[in-house]
Amino acid sequence: MIILLTIVFITLNGRFIKNLTGKEIISQIYEQIRLTTRYAILFPWYYIFELQDEDKRKHAGEYLNRFEIKAGHYKSLQRYNGGLSIPVERTTASIKDKACLKARCNENGIATTPIFWNFKKGQIRKIDWQDKKLTKMDLFIKPLAGQRE
Structure with missing residues (x-):
């Protein structure tokens, strides 16, 4: 199963990462297997969390x-x-309620991902967003309350 997952995700992402970073595909495979066996970080998350980046990979045990x-x-x-x-x-x-949970975590010194905006009933409320322009970054959008069925 590990070999099959390695092949799938290397096929989908390996060449792109090699072109972007210069990291050889064999190195990506080695890093994925090492992260899986050492930290139980499965193959898709190697690319999702950008763990091909040395600085991010150093903190893999914190994920x-x-x-x-x-x-x-x-x-x-x-x-x-x-x-x-x-x-x-x-x-x-x-x-x-993600906003409520974030507030409680902040009160108790627990680090969380930021909630930039709250969209509710046609209104946009800034929460953790301070900039005037959107910088280049990945955004994750999720309902504030509830869960997928």
Whole structure:
């Protein structure tokens, strides 16, 4: 399975990364296998997190995988109601609202990804965005509350 995943993602991304960075495909394969065996970072995330970049790869052990969040941190937050007083019926409401969760994390010194804007009922509210112009960066857009079904 590891070999199949390596072939798939190298085929999709390897040549582009080689042209962009000069990093040989064999080096990309080696780095992907090393990251998978050492940090459980699966092949797609090598490219998604741009781990072909040496500076980013140095911090690979600091990345949280979805299975760590869902099975570990999320379950703990759910069990203790996100640090809020525990009602008779436990709920995940305090951690499903991303703006609320971010505010609680900030209050407790937990680093989170920024929320630049909140789009609600035709209104745009700046949250963590300070610049006047959009700089070149990747943006991730997600509903503020709820989850995919």
